[in-house]
Amino acid sequence: MSAISREEVANLARLARIEMSDAELDHLSGEMQVILGAVARVQEVASADVPPTSHPIPVNNVVREDVVIPSLSPTDALSGAPASSEQRFKVPQILGEA
Amino acid sequence: MSLNYDQAIEKYEPTLGLEVHVELNTKSKMFCGCATEFGAEPNTQTCPVCLGLPGALPVVNKTAIESSILIGLALNCSIAPFSRFARKNYFYPDMPKNFQTSQYDEPICINGFLDVEIESDEGNKVFRIEIERVHMEEDTGKSLHVGGSTGRIHGAEYSLLDYNRAGIPLVEIVTKIVPNTGKYAPQVARAYVAALRDILRGLKVSDVKMEQGSLRCDVNLSLAPSGSGELGTRSETKNVNSLRSVETAVSGEIVRQANRLQSGEKIVQETRHFLEESGETRPGRSKEKAEDYRYFPEPDLVPVVPDNKWIDELRKTLPEKPADRRKRLQSEWSVPEKEMTAMVNAELLDTVEETVKLGADPTKARSWWLGEISRIANERDVVATELISVTAVAQIINLINQGELTDKLARQVVDGVIAGEGTPAEVISKRGLKVVSDDGALMKAIEDAIAAQPDTAERVRGGNIPAAGALIGAVMKATGGQADAAKVRELLLKHLGQ
Amino acid sequence: MSIRNSAAEMAEALAKKEISAVELANQHYAQIEAVDKDVHAFLHLDKAGALAQAESIDKKRAAGEKLSPLAGVPLALKDVLVQKGVPTTCGSKMLEGWRPPYDATVVAKLKDAGIVILGKTNMDEFAMGSSTENSAYGPTHNPWDLTRIPGGSGGGSAAALAAFEAPLAIGTDTGGSIRQPAAVTATVGVKPTYGGVSRYGLVAFSSSLDQAGPCARTVLDTAMLHQSIAGFDPKDSTSINHAVPDVVAAAKKKDVKGLKIGIVKQLSGAGYQKGVENKFNDAVAELVKLGAEIVEVSCPNFEYALAAYYLIAPSECSSNLARFDSMRFGIRIGDDGSKGAEEVMNLTRQVGFGREVKRRIILGTYALSSGYYDAYYGSAQKVRTLIKRDFDAAFEKCDVLVSPTAPTTAFKIGEKSEDPLAMYLNDIATIPVNLAGVGGMSLPCGLADEDNLPVGFQIMSPAMKDDRMYLVGGALEAALLSKWGKPILDFAPRLAGSK
Numbered sequence A: 001m002s003a004i005s006r007e008e009v010a011n012l013a014r015l016a017r018i019e020m021s022d023a024e025l026d027h028l029s030g031e032m033q034v035i036l037g038a039v040a041r042v043q044e045v046a047s048a049d050v051p052p053t054s055h056p057i058p059v060n061n062v063v064r065e066d067v068v069i070p071s072l073s074p075t076d077a078l079s080g081a082p083a084s085s086e087q088r089f090k091v092p093q094i095l096g097e098a
Numbered sequence B: 001m002s003l004n005y006d007q008a009i010e011k012y013e014p015t016l017g018l019e020v021h022v023e024l025n026t027k028s029k030m031f032c033g034c035a036t037e038f039g040a041e042p043n044t045q046t047c048p049v050c051l052g053l054p055g056a057l058p059v060v061n062k063t064a065i066e067s068s069i070l071i072g073l074a075l076n077c078s079i080a081p082f083s084r085f086a087r088k089n090y091f092y093p094d095m096p097k098n099f100q101t102s103q104y105d106e107p108i109c110i111n112g113f114l115d116v117e118i119e120s121d122e123g124n125k126v127f128r129i130e131i132e133r134v135h136m137e138e139d140t141g142k143s144l145h146v147g148g149s150t151g152r153i154h155g156a157e158y159s160l161l162d163y164n165r166a167g168i169p170l171v172e173i174v175t176k177i178v179p180n181t182g183k184y185a186p187q188v189a190r191a192y193v194a195a196l197r198d199i200l201r202g203l204k205v206s207d208v209k210m211e212q213g214s215l216r217c218d219v220n221l222s223l224a225p226s227g228s229g230e231l232g233t234r235s236e237t238k239n240v241n242s243l244r245s246v247e248t249a250v251s252g253e254i255v256r257q258a259n260r261l262q263s264g265e266k267i268v269q270e271t272r273h274f275l276e277e278s279g280e281t282r283p284g285r286s287k288e289k290a291e292d293y294r295y296f297p298e299p300d301l302v303p304v305v306p307d308n309k310w311i312d313e314l315r316k317t318l319p320e321k322p323a324d325r326r327k328r329l330q331s332e333w334s335v336p337e338k339e340m341t342a343m344v345n346a347e348l349l350d351t352v353e354e355t356v357k358l359g360a361d362p363t364k365a366r367s368w369w370l371g372e373i374s375r376i377a378n379e380r381d382v383v384a385t386e387l388i389s390v391t392a393v394a395q396i397i398n399l400i401n402q403g404e405l406t407d408k409l410a411r412q413v414v415d416g417v418i419a420g421e422g423t424p425a426e427v428i429s430k431r432g433l434k435v436v437s438d439d440g441a442l443m444k445a446i447e448d449a450i451a452a453q454p455d456t457a458e459r460v461r462g463g464n465i466p467a468a469g470a471l472i473g474a475v476m477k478a479t480g481g482q483a484d485a486a487k488v489r490e491l492l493l494k495h496l497g498q
Numbered sequence C: 001m002s003i004r005n006s007a008a009e010m011a012e013a014l015a016k017k018e019i020s021a022v023e024l025a026n027q028h029y030a031q032i033e034a035v036d037k038d039v040h041a042f043l044h045l046d047k048a049g050a051l052a053q054a055e056s057i058d059k060k061r062a063a064g065e066k067l068s069p070l071a072g073v074p075l076a077l078k079d080v081l082v083q084k085g086v087p088t089t090c091g092s093k094m095l096e097g098w099r100p101p102y103d104a105t106v107v108a109k110l111k112d113a114g115i116v117i118l119g120k121t122n123m124d125e126f127a128m129g130s131s132t133e134n135s136a137y138g139p140t141h142n143p144w145d146l147t148r149i150p151g152g153s154g155g156g157s158a159a160a161l162a163a164f165e166a167p168l169a170i171g172t173d174t175g176g177s178i179r180q181p182a183a184v185t186a187t188v189g190v191k192p193t194y195g196g197v198s199r200y201g202l203v204a205f206s207s208s209l210d211q212a213g214p215c216a217r218t219v220l221d222t223a224m225l226h227q228s229i230a231g232f233d234p235k236d237s238t239s240i241n242h243a244v245p246d247v248v249a250a251a252k253k254k255d256v257k258g259l260k261i262g263i264v265k266q267l268s269g270a271g272y273q274k275g276v277e278n279k280f281n282d283a284v285a286e287l288v289k290l291g292a293e294i295v296e297v298s299c300p301n302f303e304y305a306l307a308a309y310y311l312i313a314p315s316e317c318s319s320n321l322a323r324f325d326s327m328r329f330g331i332r333i334g335d336d337g338s339k340g341a342e343e344v345m346n347l348t349r350q351v352g353f354g355r356e357v358k359r360r361i362i363l364g365t366y367a368l369s370s371g372y373y374d375a376y377y378g379s380a381q382k383v384r385t386l387i388k389r390d391f392d393a394a395f396e397k398c399d400v401l402v403s404p405t406a407p408t409t410a411f412k413i414g415e416k417s418e419d420p421l422a423m424y425l426n427d428i429a430t431i432p433v434n435l436a437g438v439g440g441m442s443l444p445c446g447l448a449d450e451d452n453l454p455v456g457f458q459i460m461s462p463a464m465k466d467d468r469m470y471l472v473g474g475a476l477e478a479a480l481l482s483k484w485g486k487p488i489l490d491f492a493p494r495l496a497g498s499k
């Protein structure tokens, strides 16, 4: 079980887009250490010959026909928006590219 | 001293890789029933699913799967017996769920190829482009940046988001690395995208309009010293959105990278943006740390497991391959290679074929579309088929063949149709462009001509057939060019006992 | 007719027009008014909407229209299911003030069945927790002892039932969030087979584990509600296209003669409170008296279930909760014109999410990140396979499996909130069911000797055989009722002001 550093937690917070204070990072690094220690137990039995399960009840090929169904009205679509303008969601300036 | 293209290619060997994103032309989106019309009012084609509202769940569009399988089959791929969607996790405001539902390590089609032909110094040359994978994913919304001085992303005061495009099905077609193209790398890249576009158009799975973004190309390129057999560090140039730009992007990157290497600098593995106006690329905003997409199987969707029956049914609907079709049409129409290529390059092969299907003579169909009509289209900077319909052109050609129109008159009919004066028949009647085919009227003009030139008539009677030219000319003049010269000749000679 | 009657009895009185749906809803609102200041089961009451719905049911009934069995009966809806136009917060500050523009499939089905939705119930934020202490809007109190937790995450729904604020409730269960609250409040809750009830409109915590289900005070009421909300939904790709088993008939049958009931060896012993084990064993003895055959089964991989769960659920949640970014809905923090979208997202998520949610997002982000995926998420998915195999083997030997629902009775509010691992242990007996996608029910089996607090009895059925839980549950409930002489909730202390 490798230790998880405060820097690693800070990087995870960055990936997860959560601002964290130093105090939060300190506290969480400690907790992560304990929790990871406990959950790492899965490695004891997860041998190479065991296939992974993603869906508890296996089904395949669930599809819908290519048929248009009515969309939300723009008013409904934008109803929850913290801000909107020109029938669009208004958001703070987007810096950088995806 | 900076290297030019020829110098660059002498010193360095390029390796290509191409990723093409194709928007499928399904009626509804990838995972919801919203419409996919281009150019709709903002946020009128959205629902809880494609807005990523809490609680909403995706269901896969069957046609999108079938289109993807068709693309795979047309590109000689294997169709995976088991494929899945995954989540690609990263935050970006135009992506509603902050993950993209995309296929990752289990794509629907793998290991295909596409042969493309280019003109080389030694004649036509075929390159086999190997396809690594064809996979399904979803498009993002569109952002509009408001305020700031440049109107570009930097300096914008705020952004406005329209999610109409979010969730439109995309297929990504990824090549394996394409080695050994040498100096032809730009042409090979262009020919590949063009061939791919023809295939997709033939399959009718996409509008393939590069200018509307329904076909977008990313170009990966690396250089290594010639003969070294090494693989250099690659750059990825995004959003190359026309065939010409594909060529320019590749040659431009070759020159840029060669000059860097030449001056001892390293190539940075980075994403670059193609600038349509200048044909150059600029670096994307570099990230301090590489993004970690944390892919995992999408738990809200189930595996796609196409059986042989399904695949075979789709295979049966595959159209003829563009290359095969070209060969067939060339022989059916007895057209020289060069003219066939001209039709393909002008993107008029389909149009000519449709015109021929309506009964028009292939040679005339080709010459009208590539000649007069293309000339006008170029003048006005529009697409030929937007000027005049296939039906109108076929009607005009058929009238020429029936002797109802001369080429000269036909040009006037084409002008009239383009000017919006109506169908060919309407233009003919409004402009009074009918060939004078009434034998009575013609005979009157012939008799007048004979009466005016009795000596000439006598020579023709005596067997000097070429002398008839002067009389025919007089008749044509008298009828204002509306007579069919062949007909005039026939009547005149008969009248003079020849 | 009183608010202490069962939903089935209320339905009968409504059918006989002894009471109107409007009167019944008003009686429940009066009880909510009287006790909810102490219990805090509800986050939002939709009185206008509920009464309008009740009135329309009454009109239809007066006009002689054919109505579904539970038409006019009130219900409390867990605040994790979206209801068009009604605030839906998931117990999070992040969604404060959000009114969804659409109905969850479960909500649409409730409306179609004429069930009157009184309001939205409290829960641990985004269903992450076992005590409802993680709600951004304050904890819910257990009606048996207001200083104790009502279980979680669906503590609001369970407490509303136990406090007679509603006879029916909807919960969701990712690792025990229906069953553990049922256990500690002496109510009944069922997690159906995964895919049995649509997840469309259920705000996702862990997509491959989440399942909405019915909650009530009796097994029959639970079955009737189950029947109303279950069934294939084309909007949910993981929904099972399979006939819903006749759970109502099973609940009424009360015959377990010859049935093979398996006791899972691994779900007892260390960590289980003595009083819990005693009451569980007493209930097993009742089943023996009723003619059931007891088999001991071993499920060795259950030992790893908790670890696998605390990797899979956080991993999926780290992705599911990414959409809460303040761009399209929910609160937005720090947008003062000077900050970019990324910074505003970061600040919003810092303020909008509570501690437990952040903990799990970070844990899940770690478990999925490159270099750690195979060791954590990948290994957990393998454990899931092993647990499924354990269930398969066990169900070859018996018709249902049984265990205590939770290792302890309700603990004190605040007692475990600083120790995440201790909190996670509450779900040790319920989690294997979610990992395997099978069915699970909790029903009350008595009060623990040491603290006089309710103990839950868990029944697990194979996938798509949900009727077996109701068969065994119905029979056991009847036997225990005749043993006790009155419903278990009649042993609970009376809440101040209760009607």
Ligand SMILES: [Zn+2]
Pocket: B029, B032, B033, B034, B045, B046, B047, B048, B049, B050, B051, B167
């Ligand atoms: Zn949509």
